[in-house]
Amino acid sequence: MNTFRPKKLLLLLSLFILAVLLCGLYLTYNTYGNFQFAWMLRGKKIAAFLLVALATGMATVSFQTMTQNQFLTPNILGLDSLYVLIQTLLFFSVGGVNMLVQKQTATFLISILLMALVSLLLAKLLLKRQQNDLFILLMLGMILGTLFSSTSNFLQVMMDPNEYDLLQGRLFASFSNINTVQLNWAAGIILLGSLVLFAANHYLDVLHLGSDQATNLGISLNKFQILLLFLISLLTGTATALVGPITFLGFIVANISYQLMPTYRHRYLFPTAILLGIIFLVGSQFLVEQVFQLKTTVSVVTQFIGGLYFIWKIIYERRRQK
Template identity: 55%
Template sequence: MDKRLSKPNTRIIWSILVVAVIMMTVLFLTYNTYGNWEFALNYRGKKMLAFIFVAISTSFATISFQTLANNHFLTPSILGFDSLYTLIHTVLFFFMGEQAKIALLSNQLVMFFVNVSLMIVLSTTLFYFLLKKQGNNLYLLLMVGMILGTLFGSISTFLQVLLDPNEFDKLQGKLFASFANVNTTLLTLAFVFLFFGAGYLWMVAKKMDVLHLGKDVATNLGINVNRFQWQLLFVISLLVAVSTALVGPITFLGFIVANISYQLFNTYKHRTLFIGSTLIAILMLIGGQFLVEQVFKWNTTLSVVIEFSGGVYFVGKLLKERK
């Protein structure tokens, strides 16, 4: 018996999510603005645009990566991107002089390029040597990614211990995901990367549908699986790098929205999952930021709420799957 949702049911869920996103967006833009629409559009509107970019990049990258790894528990952060982001900033704080540090860190555009470029160079090098030279062993790639993430984290911790306490305090402000102080000057550049990355994944969504049938079947159907894996990993790295460079490392956001999408839509079709997970991510980010700003009055941050909720959800799903 086919357990997949019918198109009418899928559209109903989409409609509910769209209505919820619109209502939350209106509430986020208008609450406590006291009729000052210019403030709402200039400040909150640009922040909301950043939420949408992060939601799209995280959702597309996580679902594609989980299809590639054939595992719903893994996320692209297993390749060490979060640890690399932390290492980049830690090294800059540790080795650069005060004036050079201020000049570089104040130029967000340069930092954006540095983060994205280093992440893509590392991932491309890793993919080349492990996928091309080692017989396209994807599990070896994941294992090496985990080891490198641990290595980067250890180096970062060691350097942070040696930092001056004041410097360490400044560094911590850079390492936590920040949705409240998104640099809107980076949105245009992020949109360009996002357009090509998410656009590519959307176009090859049907090929990814075939990957669920297994490597041998996909090969028999005319897909060069080895080359396709490499291309997917490169694009996933680009999207993760853009999201991380824009707001900082977010480990569990993609895991939450992807797995909720699997449960809601119960389908293998990636385009359906892409749309659903993106709507869920937008709703979570906008709704979560509204709660942080208006309800909790900045007593916590959205990234902390997401990481805590994601950790609880991960453990709950792990126990459920074990049973």
């Protein structure tokens, strides 16, 4: 493994330089001489890019290691659908205009707390001693996601069209209106959760071998899985509450990380996924603002590219198994 270490470090350095160059291009392109104003406006978006890339990369790689499946993402637990339901309930009960006028810090923190607690409750109830409990948890997450989505659709049909139009602005991932207070809260939560996950990278390396091997090597599997699910839900929920759902981002950056960095060591996989997330988000936002002239959103670009990559991944894996 030591033979390949310089190559891994060189790859990480290359991705880091590319990410810095893209961020610099985004900050300086078409500023029309008002660099200070552009820095204030775009700098907040750059901070959001960094936080979302950090949360999504760490959470998705950890979740795929835990589930032993590279096609699954934390969204399968229904976190995106729960976020949509929370926003729909608030707009339905309070009203869209009142929601936009009021400060959203309390709503932001409540959304994160609910998404993390739902996953923690499911994990506590289902992750007992049976080997298949994790898959039951994933199935229940899909069922709850469908329930949340159906409830949201039912309420949205009953809403006033103007209220519904305002709600849609919250349900698409957007980096245009980042709240500074929410950004500070998100930074604290994401950095703390990421530090705990990175500190557990050796345990994740062992878990990569499989559940039985991890148990035989001394890991308390049930407790570790519950901790992982809580941290993954906390990171994913915070990123979703900050900018909105970004469906395929985690799938894209995690799977490209496995291809660029063919190793089981998470101390290399984590930074690779994070840097790829920054590159992808900054590049997508640059396209949205400068090429498409704000006629689309980052989530649309992500879903289009992610959907194509997902189909290619399925075809590639089927051909490889033949």
